Amino acid sequence: xELHNIEKLIEKYFDATTTVAEEETLRTYFSGDEIAPHLExxxxxxxxxxxxxxxxxxxxxxxxxxxxxLKWVSVAAIAVFMVGLYFYQPTSVPETLADEYTPEEIExxxxxxxxxxxxxxxxxxxxxxxxxxxxxxxxxxxxxx
Amino acid sequence: MKQTEFLNIVLPFxxxxxxxxxxxxVSTEEAEDATQEILIKLWSKKSKMESYKNVExxxxxxxxxxxxxxxxxxxxxxxxxxxxxxxxSSTSLQGQLEAKDSINWVERIMAELPxxxxxxxxxxxxxxxxxxxxxxxxxxxxxxIRVTLSRARKTVREKLMEKHNYGIA
Numbered sequence: 001x002e003l004h005n006i007e008k009l010i011e012k013y014f015d016a017t018t019t020v021a022e023e024e025t026l027r028t029y030f031s032g033d034e035i036a037p038h039l040e041x042x043x044x045x046x047x048x049x050x051x052x053x054x055x056x057x058x059x060x061x062x063x064x065x066x067x068x069x070l071k072w073v074s075v076a077a078i079a080v081f082m083v084g085l086y087f088y089q090p091t092s093v094p095e096t097l098a099d100e101y102t103p104e105e106i107e108x109x110x111x112x113x114x115x116x117x118x119x120x121x122x123x124x125x126x127x128x129x130x131x132x133x134x135x136x137x138x139x140x141x142x143x144x145x
Numbered sequence: 146m147k148q149t150e151f152l153n154i155v156l157p158f159x160x161x162x163x164x165x166x167x168x169x170x171v172s173t174e175e176a177e178d179a180t181q182e183i184l185i186k187l188w189s190k191k192s193k194m195e196s197y198k199n200v201e202x203x204x205x206x207x208x209x210x211x212x213x214x215x216x217x218x219x220x221x222x223x224x225x226x227x228x229x230x231x232x233x234s235s236t237s238l239q240g241q242l243e244a245k246d247s248i249n250w251v252e253r254i255m256a257e258l259p260x261x262x263x264x265x266x267x268x269x270x271x272x273x274x275x276x277x278x279x280x281x282x283x284x285x286x287x288x289x290i291r292v293t294l295s296r297a298r299k300t301v302r303e304k305l306m307e308k309h310n311y312g313i314a
Contacts, residue, residue, distance in 0.1 A: 014302065016295035020273050041309060045301060048251035049270045057163035059177045061184045063148055 003036055010042060151191055155184060158201040161272055162208045168267040169212040171256055179215060183208050205282050209264060216260070247309065254304040262297035269294055 009026055012018045018026070029035070030046035097106060162183055167176035187194065187204060197203050255263060264283060268274045274282070279290055 014295060014298050016291040016298065020275060023270065023273070041306060042302070044247035044251050044305060045298075048248045051248060052164065052252070052271045055160065055164050055167070057159050057177065057180050059181055061181050061188075063151070063185070063188045 006036075006039065010039070151188060151194075154194070154200055155187065155204075158204060159184065161201070162204055164271060165205065165208050165264070165267055166212050168255070168263050168271075169209075169260060170215060175215070179208065179211055183211060202278065202282055205268075209282065213260065247305070250305060250308050251301060254301050254308075257304075258297055258300060262293055262300070265290055265293045266297045266301075270298075 006026070006029055009018060009022050013023065013026060027046045027050055030039075030043045031050060035043055101109075159180065163176055163180040166179040166183075167173060170176050170179060183204060186207065187200075194200060255266065258266070261283075265279060265285075268279050268282065269276075276287060276290060279285070280287055283290070285293070
């Protein structure tokens, strides 16, 4: 490449009128060994661009389908809910005595209650005598008054 | 779409995304995180990906927007401070090391450019995109791109000369 041509390209380069191909020519020229002394000042610029392009992205990118996972979480939640619903038995409150006890049990309970009532009445009958006593004492007391 | 298919689409340009992110964010770790984020976002949109005409351009625009947002947020403000501390101004005696040093200077000089200039310079001079592609990626007019690019290239040249002269003196 003629020196004159390179000088012209450099001028165009700083005016930003070079094409990509022309810039490539400049990069090749400056990466070579035969650089004219008065142009050497530009060498670091073009060599840097070349070096900068060699940098690589080496980090691993974790590409996991996170969305699918979340979808399955809701499915699992619903499944658990359904299982819970299936095994759920409400503790039923018996509505009548007949539901909870056998007829024999009820019968014997009735008998016991009747016996209790009878004996209770027996006791209260005795209290009638006391009433009589009360009447006479009252008479006595009112006379005194 | 399978993971391998996706990777085959993404593989050719993932380094470009990373380099663009690094140009804007400076820190390698930040750039790696950003690139990872972009790739995961693309992966989550994989069902729509077939309808995009140019996945690379789409991903590049995403990266650009992501990094600019990142820079605006406070988090990145802290990182910026950390990474401006790292400049190493030790001058080497050997010519070989000096040459290598001046290549690194370019990187530092570019880090000081305004974001717009950084992006144009990165896309054009490092990745060799055509002007039409840059227009679409950065949503800029052709003349604006040329002006920005010319300005960026000239600034780098001037700063490089300054540093060079300083190094000699």
